[in-house]
Amino acid sequence: MKYVILGNGPAGVSALKAIREVDQAGDITVVSPETWRYYSKILLTHWIAGKVRFPDLFLVDEDFYEMNGAKTVFGAAATRIDPARKAVELSNRQRLGYDRLLLAMGSSPQVPDVRGIRLPGVHYLRTFDDAERIAQATSSARRAVVIGGGLVSLKTAEGLLARGLEVWVVVSSGRLLSQITAPEDAAAVLRIFKEAPGLHILLNCDVTRVEGRGRVERVLLSTGQRIECDIVVVGKGVTPNLLCTRGTGIATGRGVIVNDRMETSVPGIYAAGDLAEGFDIARGSAAVNALWSSAVWQGRVAGYNMAGRDVTYAGDVAMNSVTFRGGCIVALGKTRPADGDEVYTLTTRRSDDSDYARLVFRGSRLAGAVLIGRAVETAGVLRSLIARRSDVARIKGDLLRGRMSYPCMVKDVAGLCALVAS
Numbered sequence: 001m002k003y004v005i006l007g008n009g010p011a012g013v014s015a016l017k018a019i020r021e022v023d024q025a026g027d028i029t030v031v032s033p034e035t036w037r038y039y040s041k042i043l044l045t046h047w048i049a050g051k052v053r054f055p056d057l058f059l060v061d062e063d064f065y066e067m068n069g070a071k072t073v074f075g076a077a078a079t080r081i082d083p084a085r086k087a088v089e090l091s092n093r094q095r096l097g098y099d100r101l102l103l104a105m106g107s108s109p110q111v112p113d114v115r116g117i118r119l120p121g122v123h124y125l126r127t128f129d130d131a132e133r134i135a136q137a138t139s140s141a142r143r144a145v146v147i148g149g150g151l152v153s154l155k156t157a158e159g160l161l162a163r164g165l166e167v168w169v170v171v172s173s174g175r176l177l178s179q180i181t182a183p184e185d186a187a188a189v190l191r192i193f194k195e196a197p198g199l200h201i202l203l204n205c206d207v208t209r210v211e212g213r214g215r216v217e218r219v220l221l222s223t224g225q226r227i228e229c230d231i232v233v234v235g236k237g238v239t240p241n242l243l244c245t246r247g248t249g250i251a252t253g254r255g256v257i258v259n260d261r262m263e264t265s266v267p268g269i270y271a272a273g274d275l276a277e278g279f280d281i282a283r284g285s286a287a288v289n290a291l292w293s294s295a296v297w298q299g300r301v302a303g304y305n306m307a308g309r310d311v312t313y314a315g316d317v318a319m320n321s322v323t324f325r326g327g328c329i330v331a332l333g334k335t336r337p338a339d340g341d342e343v344y345t346l347t348t349r350r351s352d353d354s355d356y357a358r359l360v361f362r363g364s365r366l367a368g369a370v371l372i373g374r375a376v377e378t379a380g381v382l383r384s385l386i387a388r389r390s391d392v393a394r395i396k397g398d399l400l401r402g403r404m405s406y407p408c409m410v411k412d413v414a415g416l417c418a419l420v421a422s
């Protein structure tokens with residue numbers, strides 16, 4: 001059996017391991033446009049900040065692929081898939097035949113339609129090579145502009161602050177983390193970031209032009225303001241890498257559409273990770289959850305099925321978290337309520353007002369939560385309630401009275417399990 005895995009991230013590597021559990025003799029080839037072995041992209045901003053050593057980025061040893069009997073084609077990307085001939089064409093003009101194919105190419109940063117956005121000094125953060133270029137640029141820089149108020153943007157801002165730069169974060173919407181929180185959370189979220197020395201947050205405005213003679217020197221905002229800067233980092237979201245699926249018959253929506261075995265509409269071709277529309281438990285429908293944990297599980301399920309073991313993907317619950325200078329925010333499940341949902345906000349009576357929780361219920365089930373401060377201690381238990389579709393009617397009153405401590409939750413959940421068992 002010939003297996004080709006397009007992607008060397010958590011989905012691709014998890015699939016490789018799963019295949020080898022079932023099929024010790026099959027021919028496996030891993031393809032990646034990057035030249036590095038499997039590493040943690042989550043740690044890139046920490047590496048920029050100087051908090052993580054270079055060797056600690058890597059999640060496998062140098063001999064990992066050899067030990068798992070896998071060939072690698074690094075530094076090349078898939079340009080075309082030919083399902084009829086079961087072949088993949090690569091950017092290095094190589095052609096690989098396959099019996100089973102996994103699409104795990106992830107996603108790429110969105111490039112905003114802004115004049116001057118391609119000037120030297122404008123960066124994106126998706127790969128280690130991106131992080132290295134940003135780190136090198138900070139050695140002679142004093143001020144940076146970060147475009148976007150999402151997870152990557154804010155963590156990049158923190159890394160740049162640690163390098164001693166003054167950082168301006170320019171956000172189109174009126175709040176930070178708008179993709180994973182709701183308007184009700186805006187003030188509580190902003191409190192985590194607004195007091196950081198050297199950090200300036202500008203809401204409700206856009207970068208309309210990047211200017212400079214040969215490289216970045218300043219940005220022009222929609223408000224008319226100009227900010228002199230040495231670096232611009234763009235964090236305006238990502239787009240699944242679907243280019244090589246065009247004309248293949250592989251069904252796509254926002255991402256690649258898969259069944260519960262992670263198989264696409266074309267038999268023998270599977271998809272996992274940031275480009276796959278896996279089942280989202282909280283939403284009750286398919287969604288692209290660009291999460292490390294989702295990529296690992298989806299890749300594992302795909303790998304098993306590629307090798308002949310029948311395994312299904314039960315779905316996942318979106319869980320995003322960001323820490324910033326000691327503060328922490330966690331968003332679980334469905335954070336934007338729909339018609340028929342009940343929403344409750346719990347705030348602390350402490351003078352610093354740093355603890356916050358907003359819970360979303362659908363009938364007698366918990367569907368989502370936004371947690372800040374000490375409330376994040378309950379994230380694991382709340383996520384479990386969402387993932388298990390537990391009936392929380394018995395403990396709902398305790399949650400709404402602010403009994404959010406971990407010991408209380410464990411006691412309540414234990415009682416709930418005992419009740420169900422009886």
